[in-house]
Amino acid sequence: MHDSDLLFSMRDVHVEVEGKEVVKGVSLDIRRGEKHAIMGPNGSGKSSLANALAGHPAYSITSGTALIAGRDLLQMDATERSLAGLFLAFQYPLAIPGVTVANFLRAAVKARSNGDESVIKDFRKTIKANFKLLEIDDSFATRYLNEGFSGGEKKRLEILQMLMLKPLVAILDETDSGLDIDALKVVSKGINYSASSDNSILLVTHYQRILDYVRPNYVHVMMDGRFVRSGGPELALQLESEGYDRIREETAAKVEV
């Protein structure tokens, strides 16, 4: 029987990009209310994993299983994954010219409203409150999505989308990269506001910095397409002081033995 607290579960997931295996068998369980962080150096496969889970057509999951709230994620296309409660905050959010932030989000909210009129009725109020929380100017509602936005504005917009769409499992792909400390605090505030005992968050990050503001329950270190170490929040601190090289050496040593 399915454990209803298990929101996300993957086993031995392999990912290929352009015929090259970049994720070589990772497994992870995330329970309701938990925050997990995947840390790793550039090129370790973190973003590939995130994109593959969201259903990006360029990334294929070649083997393994992944479930969201007990449902088979890999049988779904990107649309269905989103409607099932998965959310990916992109590392490099794309501009969509001609589509305003408000219209874009209204359609996305409507897509998951299941005919509940009140969601649409409250849309304006909800988006305004979230603008305020994320310190985004109201004028962004009528601007074209991400067009001409700064790096920080784009990241805030990703978090805005998360707040509006209320996913069960949110994967945040390097949401902290390119943010100055003030923007990092605002974005973290948004993430913490959205986190509840009913959902879960998977932070994908290079640096420990964001973990000072969004405190994970578990940290997983990813290298060369595999999780090489898992632990509590203290693992992030250890990484920060020792760097990835130490773990790389230890891992290499272990393989030799």
Next chain:
Amino acid sequence: MVMNTLTLTNRKHGFRAIRQGEPEWSHEQRRRAWESYHDAPNPDRITHLWRYTKPEHFLISNPGEAMLRDVPSRTGSTGIDTTLSSGYSAHGISRADLSVGIAVADEYSRAGLYVSDLHSAAADHRYPVQEHLGKLVGEPFGKFESANLALWNAGFFVFVPDNTVVREPIYLSHQPLDEVLLSRSLVVIGRNSEVTIIDDYGSDVARPCPLANSVMEIFTGDSSRLRYISLSRFNETTPSIFTQRIRADRNSHVLSVFGSFGGSVTKVNAGAVLAGPGAESLMYGLAFGDGRQHLDHHTLHHHVSGETHSDLHVKVVLKDNSDSAYTGLIRIEEKADNSQAYQENRNLLLNEGTRAESVPELEILTDQVSCTHGATVGPIDPEMVFYLKSRGYSNDEATRTVVTGFVEPTIRLLPDDLQDMFRGLVRRKLEGK
């Protein structure tokens, strides 16, 4: 697509005799144009305007027969009941069988706004038809414009007196029947006047028509403001050629928009001549092809006078097996110093099997100008579609959203009251209606 296989070996008919009620100058103009039409060779496919479309599409299968139907046999045309919808200053309907319907709001009639069919206007000395007709789009233009000038059997005349502001649009509807539509229209706008004209070729219920050859000439007075919108909405079996020129005089402001949605083979040549200092022309185009449609658009911004400004944006969306060619010429004359010209053409291909070409052309004969242009042709961005899908959009919704987003910035350049009409036309095309 049905190919017209006619050649130019048609026996040359002499032009018909003058008819009762037909002004002598008009008959003479037609006769000369008829000679030009016959004497002109088929356009050379090497000539750039004809590189992308076979001229044979636009040959009239029986010009002798068309000649018999070019002028009403008696003065006065068959009337079509026409009621003026609210929000319009005037409404005109014109058909190739010479039937016409015109309604003008009393307020504007009293102010001197005159809207009629071109036949009646040509016979009416009170209006400056003779000095303008054929002066912008006449024989030198080419074979098909000559055919139109010789044989026009439908179209409108609009006269806006000096110092007259017509707030609501004039709506002109050219309705094809089962015969060749040769529509010619003329608009003369006085000094310091303002008008909006919606020029609708074909309609929501466009009947199949073997050929549509249409011409629009517009003269704007000093310091006038014109908003001109032409729509091509012919039946999917109708080949059409449309030539449109606007002459913008000193300090006049022209905003012209063309929307190409219907037809089988659609060839549009839209241009503005900036004839006086301070003249400004903004030209926007939206074309959406589907099925096996072939679109061929040419635009011209001709800076004859210095101190003039032009801006042009053309967006083309193609799906199914449609294709498009766009050529855009900016010509700045030797004495047209301090002119500014901007031109942009973007093409969005929704699937394989579509094809678009974009050819910007600059002929600049002076140094004292600023001129920029840009063109792109590309498929729909799969990353954009994925982004939208990752937020719960279905594949179709995502595609529709990217397409509407592609055209929306151009639609937003239009006057507020016309934006929804264009959004609706794009939506219907996207939904395949």
